[in-house]
Every structure is written in structure tokens, then in C-alpha cells.
Amino acid sequence: MSQLKTDWLRIATEGQTYRNVPMERQWLVDIAETYDPKNYGARIWPDHRRWYGAWGDVLEVKTEEQDGKLRLFAKLKPNTQLVSANEQDQKVYTSIELDPNFAQSGKAYLTGLGVTDEPASLGTDRLKFSTKERFDTHQYGAPEQLVIGYPDVEHAESDEQPKQEKQLFSILKNFFKSNSPDLAPEPSEExxxxxxxxxxxxxxxxxxxxxxxxxxxxxxxxxxxPEGDKGGDDTGKPEGDKGGDDKGKPxxxxxxxxxxxxxxxxxxxxxxxxxxxxxxxxxxxxxxxxxxxxxxxxxxxxxxx
Missing domain, CATH: 1.10.287 (Helix Hairpins)
Structure with missing residues (x-):
């Protein structure tokens, strides 16, 4: 978050404006008299639009008479979004937002401040934030040289491992051994x-x-x-007599x-x-x-x- 605070910047001048809407002197007097960020803080809005998010705050205001006209000055606290836009030469002018009858008090009050490239008020200061001051509010670590080394192939044939490497392998071995289930051999039924x-x-x-x-x-x-028994002694006998008493015998x-x-x-x-x-x-x-x-x-x- 940016901690940058500006010096006094001219944000409005009494009289006619670019849009032919007069800036009343009394408004500027009331704003310098009544503005209190603890009561109601005015935030900085890009082109008066709210959906971008606020780009900072108005810390305090005052008025001064210059060249016969009353001028309104303010100290601002921009955030990194406003600083980044300003570095790109964008949103370099201010345009005030006011309520002529703030909280039914009968007096004008500064309710917001727009940053734009097309201001309505005349005689406003161009915003220019110092990059040096911005960097002075930050702290950075000292740069360290990054060295990437590769193993020496010629001397990589040594069988001895470093002590730390052995300890690492031992720890890993014990870890996996302790988490592995003891598997007993299954008894064979046959x-x-x-x-x-x-x-x-x-x-x-x-x-x-x-x-x-x-x-x-x-x-x-x-x-x-057997073939020798075919016919036998029964030749010429009636069929009914063949076999005689040997009927039923093999x-x-x-x-x-x-x-x-x-x-x-x-x-x-x-x-x-x-x-x-x-x-x-x-x-x-x-x-x-x-x-x-x-x-x-x-x-x-x-x-x-």
C-alpha cells in the first residue's frame, strides 16, 4: 500500500468553469471550514466513477486568495492505482465533488474528488507524483547471486556417499518400513x-x-x-433237431x-x-x-x- 502524501495542490477556483457552471465562492469557504475526514472523508475516484474502486483519500483542505480569486487547496494520499495511472500520464487533473447543503447543515461540504484528464474547474494543479519519494517509502532485500552448480563427472565415481545423504536414505527407509504391513506367507492348503x-x-x-x-x-x-463248428454232424438233419441235447450249451x-x-x-x-x-x-x-x-x-x- 502506498504511503505517499502530497503537498498542497490546487483543486478548485471560484468563478466560471469549463462547463459554464459557476463555482461559488461561499462553497469554497464552507468546504475549508467544515471538512473533517474523521466526520466524513472524501475519497478519490477515477472520472467520478465508483465501479473502479477508490484511488486514495483527501487528508485536509484550505483556501487562499490568488490573483483576486479564492482557490481551494488539498493534501492527497493516493494509492498505488492512482500512482500507476499518473506514471502513464493518465488522470492528472482534479475535479471536486460537493454537497451544497451537507447533512442539512446549510453549508457546502467536500464529499469526493475526481481525477480526470478533462477537469471542469479552471486553474487546477497538474498531478505529478515523485517516483523517488515513492521508492523511498519501500524497503527491499539486498540482491543475492543465484549460483547453479553441476556435479563433476570426472570425480563422480567415488563409492562414498556424504554423511547427510546416508542419513536421508536411512530416514526414508525406516519411514517406509514402519508403514509397511507385515505380510505373513499364506499357508498352502495342498x-x-x-x-x-x-x-x-x-x-x-x-x-x-x-x-x-x-x-x-x-x-x-x-x-x-469258432468257424470249425459250423455245420458239424447235423448236416441233413431237420433244423429242429440240430444241436440235439446240446441246446443251451456253448x-x-x-x-x-x-x-x-x-x-x-x-x-x-x-x-x-x-x-x-x-x-x-x-x-x-x-x-x-x-x-x-x-x-x-x-x-x-x-x-x-
Missing amino acids: EPMNKEQFEALMGQFTAFGTRLDGLESKAKAFGKK EGGAITAEQFGTLNESLTGLVAKFESMETKFNALSQEAGNQEPDPAGKGESFTVV
Whole structure:
């Protein structure tokens, strides 16, 4: 915030104005007599407009007679916005705002002060703020040289780290270690099958398959009649007499239908058991979802307490 205060500046002159509105002498007399910023302070407004915000304050006023006319003078306290505009040669003249009957007192009062490039009053002083005075009211730190250094590549092969760097890594290591949950290894419900167990199981299946092939071959052999028994001694006999007393007995070592059916049922049950064992074996040979180790060294899920 600017702490700049001006000396006495002429802000109005009695008589005709640029807009042909007369400035009454008594108004200036009343303003010099009644103005008190503690009672009602007049603020400085750019072009008399309020939406820009105020640009300073009127501290005190007085009147003087110059060249046969009464002049109104004021001391101002501009803020940085007014100073910045003035440095750009903008808003360099003043134009007073007054109430001829302030607070029903019957006297004029200075209610505001406009800064403009087109003043209505004649004989006003041009505003010119001193940059030197503005800078004298500020305090600045002494400039420091900024040095950016790069590591020496030729001497960067040393294995020894600075002590502070080691301490930093130690602190970070302890911090992350203290915040990491202790993950105990998950107990395995089933032990995986080793190579010896797998080979033994496969040997049993191989032996079982060999025996099954033998049974199947025997079943096919039992289902055939020997060719040497076709015709036999029954040639020329009536069909009803063929076989004689041997009816219902196996001819030439062939099995009966009843025996074949019994054997077929046994074989069917054996095949069903084999298929069931094969299904179980296929299921055992596949890894379950929780048997495969996590590459990150963790289980499928964990909870940090």
C-alpha cells in the first residue's frame, strides 16, 4: 500500500468553469471550514466513477486568495492505482465533488474528488507524483547471486556417499518400513505333486490301461463262434433237431448270451470308473487360482491394519 502524501495542490477556483457552471465562492469557504475526514472523508475516484474502486483519500483542505480569486487547496494520499495511472500520464487533473447543503447543515461540504484528464474547474494543479519519494517509502532485500552448480563427472565415481545423504536414505527407509504391513506367507492348503509322485501315478494308469486293453481283447474273442463248428454232424438233419441235447450249451468254447451280458456290464462299470479317475486326474493336473505364486511376492489380497 502506498504511503505517499502530497503537498498542497490546487483543486478548485471560484468563478466560471469549463462547463459554464459557476463555482461559488461561499462553497469554497464552507468546504475549508467544515471538512473533517474523521466526520466524513472524501475519497478519490477515477472520472467520478465508483465501479473502479477508490484511488486514495483527501487528508485536509484550505483556501487562499490568488490573483483576486479564492482557490481551494488539498493534501492527497493516493494509492498505488492512482500512482500507476499518473506514471502513464493518465488522470492528472482534479475535479471536486460537493454537497451544497451537507447533512442539512446549510453549508457546502467536500464529499469526493475526481481525477480526470478533462477537469471542469479552471486553474487546477497538474498531478505529478515523485517516483523517488515513492521508492523511498519501500524497503527491499539486498540482491543475492543465484549460483547453479553441476556435479563433476570426472570425480563422480567415488563409492562414498556424504554423511547427510546416508542419513536421508536411512530416514526414508525406516519411514517406509514402519508403514509397511507385515505380510505373513499364506499357508498352502495342498502340497504340490512332486515329480516322483507324478511318475508313480502315471505308472498305475499305464498298468491299468494295459489290463483294460487285455479285457477288451478277451471280450471281442468271446463274442465270436469258432468257424470249425459250423455245420458239424447235423448236416441233413431237420433244423429242429440240430444241436440235439446240446441246446443251451456253448459250442466250441463260445460263451452264452447271459455270460456275455454279465461281462459287458462289468466292463461298462469298469470303463465308467476309469473315466471318473481320468476326470479327477485332469482336475488335479491343473493349477488352481491360489496355487500360482504372485510375482510381486504377495497374496491375492491383503489388508493393512
